[in-house]
Amino acid sequence: MSNEKVLVTGGNGFLALHIIQHLLIQNYPVRATLRRLDKAKTVRQALTNVQTPHLDRLEFVQADLTTDADWPSAMTGITYVMSVAAPVFVNGATVTDAVANTAEAGTLRILKAAAAAGVKRLVMTANFGAVGFSSLDPTHVITEDDWTDPQQSGLSAYEQSKLLAEKAAWNYVTDHNHPFELVTVNAGAMLGPALDDHVSGSFGLVKRLLTGQATPNLTRA
Numbered sequence: 001m002s003n004e005k006v007l008v009t010g011g012n013g014f015l016a017l018h019i020i021q022h023l024l025i026q027n028y029p030v031r032a033t034l035r036r037l038d039k040a041k042t043v044r045q046a047l048t049n050v051q052t053p054h055l056d057r058l059e060f061v062q063a064d065l066t067t068d069a070d071w072p073s074a075m076t077g078i079t080y081v082m083s084v085a086a087p088v089f090v091n092g093a094t095v096t097d098a099v100a101n102t103a104e105a106g107t108l109r110i111l112k113a114a115a116a117a118g119v120k121r122l123v124m125t126a127n128f129g130a131v132g133f134s135s136l137d138p139t140h141v142i143t144e145d146d147w148t149d150p151q152q153s154g155l156s157a158y159e160q161s162k163l164l165a166e167k168a169a170w171n172y173v174t175d176h177n178h179p180f181e182l183v184t185v186n187a188g189a190m191l192g193p194a195l196d197d198h199v200s201g202s203f204g205l206v207k208r209l210l211t212g213q214a215t216p217n218l219t220r221a
Contacts, residue, residue, distance in 0.1 A: 005029040007078045009110065010085025011060065012039045015125065017195040019082050021047055024054045033063040033074055033085065046196040065106030075117035083110050083124040086161070103161035104168040111172045115179035126166045126184040129159030 006023050010016045011032025023030050024047070034040060040060040047055060063070040065085055075081075085106075107124075114122050133148040133155055148155065148163055155163075166184055173182045191206060207213075 001027045003029065004079035005031060005077055006080045006082060007031050007033065007074060008082045008084060009033045009063070009065075012043050012196075013084055014194055014198065015190050016082070016084045017043065017046060018192070019084065020058065021050065021052050021195065024052050024057060027054050027057070029057045029059075031059050031061060031074065031078065033061055035062070035064045037062045042196065050195055065109065066102060068109055071109050071113040072116065075113040075119065078114070078117055079120050081110070081114050081119055081122040083107070083122060086125075086158075086165075103165040107165040107168050108172060111169060115176060119180045121181040121183065123183045123185065124166065124169055126186045127159055127162035128186050128188040129155060130163040130166045131186050133159065 006028050008016050008019050008023070008030060009032075011020060011034050016032065020030055020032060020043075032040075032043065034043070037060060043060070044055060044058065047058070061070065061074045063074045086103075111122065130148055131144075131146050132142050133152050134146070147167065148159075150160055150163055166186075169182060169184065173179065189205075191203075194203070
């Protein structure tokens with residue numbers, strides 16, 4: 001049993017639920033952030049439904065990426081952070097401002113609070129779009145030195161937000177003498193069985209592929 005508490009942001013999300021489940025299986029104490037605490041019962045029930053152990057070691061706090069309030073207290077006593085939450089874009093009319101302001105500011109709120117609390121390691125879910133969507137020589141091997149051009153044609157608002165957020169994160173730890181170990185995971189997509197009843201856009205893509213309504217853009221080997 002570990003007493004090193006882990007903070008998981010966006011605790012009611014598809015990936016966050018799986019992370020929380022695996023942490024509890026390993027008997028870590030977990031604190032999950034939610035934008036609204038009325039979602040805590042749903043999260044706990046979803047984990048109960050899949051026989052997740054040690055649910056007594058799970059607690060919830062309210063914290064929102066768009067405001068400074070609650071992040072310092074959310075980080076109190078935390079050793080590791082799994083930064084999974086992402087800004088929620090309401091509609092097309094506000095998406096430009098959301099990308100420009102919320103993505104970077106929300107990430108920096110988490111990083112600053114983590115540094116002040118003495119967190120050891122912060123793992124941030126990034127996106128392949130942050131590193132692999134520029135028009136490059138197809139033989140070029142993408143490394144951590146590569147970044148997607150934010151003006152790249154076809155880059156979605158979500159992908160642009162993840163690019164800006166990850167750049168802000170690496171700049172922060174460099175400028176502040178690496179207050180904690182930062183790890184980013186640039187996944188192409190998060191797919192798998194859901195632990196709750198929510199159907200995300202990724203599930204919709206899988207359904208369209210299975211029903212022949214969409215065809216992946218794949219090259220032949």
